[in-house]
Amino acid sequence: MKLLTILLIFYHVKIVYKPLFDSENFIYKLAEKISFKPQKWRVRGLLVNTDDTLNIKESLRRIRETGIFTDIEYSKKNDTLIIKLRPLFTLALFLNLEGGGGLVQKGMGIWEHNFLGLIWDVRVNYIWGYEYPYFNFSTYYPSIFKNHDFNLYYLDSEFSKMKYISVFPYFSPYVKNRISFYYFNYINKKFFYEKGKIRDTFLFMGEEFEFNLSRNFLKPPYIFHPVFGIGQRNFYYKNFFYIKSGIQIGKIKTGIMRYVYNFGEKEFLPLGIYGGVNLYNDLKKREQGFDFYFSCFKFFKNLTFKVNFKFFDFINKLHSFQTVFYYKFLDNFVFALLFRREKVKEIENDFSFRYLGGLQGLRGYKAFYFMTNDYLISSFELRIFYKEFFNFFKPGLVLFVDNAYLFDKKEKPISYGIGLRFELTRAYDLPVMRIDVGFSEKGYYLSFGEGQSF
Secondary structure: OOOOOOEOOOOEEEEEEOOOOOOOOOHHHHHHHHOOOOOOHHHHOOOOEOOOOHHHHHHHHHHHHHOOOOEEEEEOOEEEEEEEEOOOOEEEEEEEEEOOOOEEEEEEEEOOOOOOOOOEEEEEEEOOOOOOEEEEEEEEEEEEEEOOOEEEEEEEOOEEEEEEEEEEEEOOOOOOOOEEEEEEEEEEEEEEEEEEOEEEEEEEEEEEEEEEEEOOOOOOEEEEEEEEEEEEEEEEOEEEEEEEEEEEEEEEEEEOOOOOOOOOOOOOEEEEEEEEEEEEEEEEOOOEEEEEEEEEEOOOOOOOEEEEEEEEOOEEEEEEEEEEEEEEEEOOEEEEEEEEEEEEEEOOOOOEEEOOHHHOOOOOOOOOOOEEEEEEEEEEEEEEOOOOOOOOOOEEEEEEEEEEEEEEEEEEEEHHHHHHHHEEOEEEOOEEEEEEEEEEEEEEEEEEEEOOOO
């Protein structure tokens, strides 16, 4: 069914839920009984509208991005908009096992992505991490007020402590008046590696906040957002207090794609061109700086591509370029290709370089094996997907090649391998489980975790 871009607001919006499983099996029925049903007034609160118009595609993207619905459809009947959804199973005993390049992380916790039926994500975890164990708590509440989302994160361990709170607007040209705020306080112990082995430790401390106001002065899908803000960043040995002014421009719509991050399920993703520039004036040091960013996300019949460019010259000094292609050349067969180029000059209160290997790309090498501040990395994958089994999962197979060029070291590492994928089709956010075996001249390493590699 072809979706209309904009419709007049209906007098009524009717929410209809499909069964979690298309089966009368006792186990499936029990799973449906113990799961929270999303409150329908919360679903209505996610609808994206401006003035007298309701945008159907934007609203469906907003609903899908909560991660708790699939098989999203709509129809019209007189003055009523009918939205049909399949709620996913959202309560989970979190058991984590992931790793790569010789490192393993494991953990356990409780997750409820639809707490009390309020589309409220709450997570409590204890993680034996790659470097040290830690406890964390996080919560996410979409549309805490008019398409603005609330996030809170807390981490505590012997080595690190973090507190983060933010309110950010949903990314859409239909959100006219926008407020954003974040506060971040942290003590973070980091390990310094050489060829994958720990050689030293460093302690980084900081406190940051930023508050911004903006407004879209154009009619959707066009964006013309002047931005004004104020912020402060206090580090171990440097303090910044600055004012910020900028502009964001672009044209953003919602597109419906398949075989990008999932195994054929409808994916509602923002499409178009978006960019901006921000100017910073430090009131303490009388220093100025700027950042610039640009993003383009387009799709054709069988081809989807995304381009991102970032240039930072205030506090952090670096630039990066990344492009990703997804091409479906046969049913259930997809070529995926990633290129990323990055040069790091200075990162305040952190290491001014990147690690590659294992968890950071180059799956056939030990984690943290390469250290570089100027590199190009590419990954190629042939993804083969299959149909759903037992109303529960879809299997997949991946063949991949990862290679890089380290401009500062004049090195050309390359790795290749094979992997398995399993998409859980009735669980929160349709998670894809990943297992890869990568080979290189240094041997072979296993990588595993959640989500596609890119």
